[in-house]
Amino acid sequence: MSPVEFLRNRFGLPEEWLQGLETITEQATVFIGTPEVIRFNAVKPLRRGLRLCRIFPHSIKPTTFAMQLLGREATANQIEVDEQQAKQLINGGTVEIAADVENGFVLISWRSFIIGVGIYKRPVLKSCIPRFRPVD
Amino acid sequence: MKGVRKLFPEEFCRRYEQFIPDFDLFLEAMLTPLPKVFRINTLKAEPEEVMPLLAELDPEPLSYLRFAYTVKNGRGLGRQLAHFLGLIYIQEAASMIPPVVLDPQPGDKVLDLAAAPGSKTTQMAALMRNRGLIIANDLSLERLRGLIGNVDRMGCLNVVVCRADGIVLGRKLAASCDRVLVDAPCSSEGTIRKTEEALRRWSVRGIANFSRVQKGLICAGYQALRPGGQMVYSTCTIAPEENEAVVAYLLKRFPEAEILPVELDNFVMRPALTEWEGDTFPSAIRRCRRILPQDNNTEAFFVALIRKPDDVTS
Numbered sequence: 322m323s324p325v326e327f328l329r330n331r332f333g334l335p336e337e338w339l340q341g342l343e344t345i346t347e348q349a350t351v352f353i354g355t356p357e358v359i360r361f362n363a364v365k366p367l368r369r370g371l372r373l374c375r376i377f378p379h380s381i382k383p384t385t386f387a388m389q390l391l392g393r394e395a396t397a398n399q400i401e402v403d404e405q406q407a408k409q410l411i412n413g414g415t416v417e418i419a420a421d422v423e424n425g426f427v428l429i430s431w432r433s434f435i436i437g438v439g440i441y442k443r444p445v446l447k448s449c450i451p452r453f454r455p456v457d
Numbered sequence: 458m459k460g461v462r463k464l465f466p467e468e469f470c471r472r473y474e475q476f477i478p479d480f481d482l483f484l485e486a487m488l489t490p491l492p493k494v495f496r497i498n499t500l501k502a503e504p505e506e507v508m509p510l511l512a513e514l515d516p517e518p519l520s521y522l523r524f525a526y527t528v529k530n531g532r533g534l535g536r537q538l539a540h541f542l543g544l545i546y547i548q549e550a551a552s553m554i555p556p557v558v559l560d561p562q563p564g565d566k567v568l569d570l571a572a573a574p575g576s577k578t579t580q581m582a583a584l585m586r587n588r589g590l591i592i593a594n595d596l597s598l599e600r601l602r603g604l605i606g607n608v609d610r611m612g613c614l615n616v617v618v619c620r621a622d623g624i625v626l627g628r629k630l631a632a633s634c635d636r637v638l639v640d641a642p643c644s645s646e647g648t649i650r651k652t653e654e655a656l657r658r659w660s661v662r663g664i665a666n667f668s669r670v671q672k673g674l675i676c677a678g679y680q681a682l683r684p685g686g687q688m689v690y691s692t693c694t695i696a697p698e699e700n701e702a703v704v705a706y707l708l709k710r711f712p713e714a715e716i717l718p719v720e721l722d723n724f725v726m727r728p729a730l731t732e733w734e735g736d737t738f739p740s741a742i743r744r745c746r747r748i749l750p751q752d753n754n755t756e757a758f759f760v761a762l763i764r765k766p767d768d769v770t771s
């Protein structure tokens with residue numbers, strides 16, 4: 322199963338998920354972008370599009386930034402949190418929550434937004450979200 | 458009024474009093490803190506979803522920029538969840554003008570020659586609805602890290618990030634780009650309202666150094682354009698050596714280049730100069746625009762819209 326198929330199944334995403342986009346795998350990281358981005362070869366870029374996921378020997382870890390954008394249609398393995406919990410999680414914390422999801426990587430949602438990726442081990446939800454660095 | 462002048466170098470006042478109308482108002486505006494402005498990142502959400510999250514800040518829409526808002530007390534803006542989630546991008550209003558003037562379309566191939574930290578790259582990605590290609594280039598690795606962070610946060614799928622001297626990259630991509638943005642490194646006189654550092658670093662010698670780099674970048678940007686393609690050259694500075702003189706240099710090297718008019722509803726811009734300290738510029742340069750801080754309560758900016766004619770072969 323490809324990493325994209327794995328993510329689609331795990332999060333119950335529609336068949337046409339990522340249609341019109343392409344991926345490229347470099348050093349166990351899958352990048353996603355427009356076809357022009359993925360095929361760009363005029364010079365060697367530092368980065369193409371967004372990091373979609375990282376491939377580990379026994380798991381595939383989606384990235385927070387890709388799922389914030391591309392995960393909003395998820396129907397499975399998603400945990401909804403309130404504002405207080407969202408703030409805790411984006412500051413690197415954990416929350417205890419009884420959710421009807423499988424253990425492992427989950428999407429964390431707040432209101433209509435995906436705020437990022439977490440790891441769930443009943444009943445603890447641990448954040449994988451890059452730390453919030455406020456600016457002024 | 459005399460007191461305000463004392464806060465600026467004498468040479469600064471001598472130079473700019475010559476052509477900036479309402480000069481004392483200008484100086485006062487330069488010392489007044491800027492309003493906090495943000496734009497909604499339409500790649501991630503609709504305004505109706507985002508605005509309720511910011512209700513406590515009471516944002517007011519800007520009449521001249523779609524999806525841009527100002528807040529009276531902006532201190533809390535960078536701490537909002539909406540900011541963390543990439544639903545908004547905090548960006549000075551005048552800095553949003555060059556991408557709007559360039560008007561990149563979904564599917565275009567766009568070169569952003571001096572792109573870090575990516576305010577305009579991410580704005581263009583939104584204008585292009587995450588389609589096509591933006592080649593976001595900068596020379597500074599440190600600043601590119603910030604750009605990659607912004608590309609991630611804003612969810613840009615149509616951006617490749619490159620590190621090269623823009624002068625070399627522009628030539629490498631010769632005649633291939635639909636649009637080019639040259640938001641040039643500059644003496645940043647226009648940002649004095651944001652940081653007094655710009656005032657402390659100010660010198661006429663600094664201006665001359667920037668002017669040299671800018672001339673290289675504008676020509677490289679023009680070379681990267683396909684026939685019929687358009688380029689915006691912009692700076693956040695006032696010095697004519699970094700603005701009109703740079704565009705005049707392009708016209709000398711590429712006499713066929715066309716200078717197009719720049720206009721924006723509900724936003725005051727002044728025509729560019731046709732002469733400066735003994736140098737006369739081609740009359741077409743008047744079509745370029747100067748943005749003055751006292752006119753719209755923004756930073757100072759310079760914007761030129763340039764087109765490569767259809768029948769140019771290289």
Ligand SMILES: C[S@@+](CC[C@H](N)C(=O)[O-])C[C@H]1O[C@@H](n2cnc3c(N)ncnc32)[C@H](O)[C@@H]1O
Pocket residue numbers: 552570571572573574575576577578594595596597600621622623624640641642643670
């Ligand atoms: C005004 S800033 C760009 C701001 C950016 N466009 C934005 O909106 O966020 C100018 C940039 O030019 C870069 N620069 C300076 N010399 C350069 C060169 N020769 N080639 C490419 N970039 C250069 C600087 O590192 C700096 O990041």
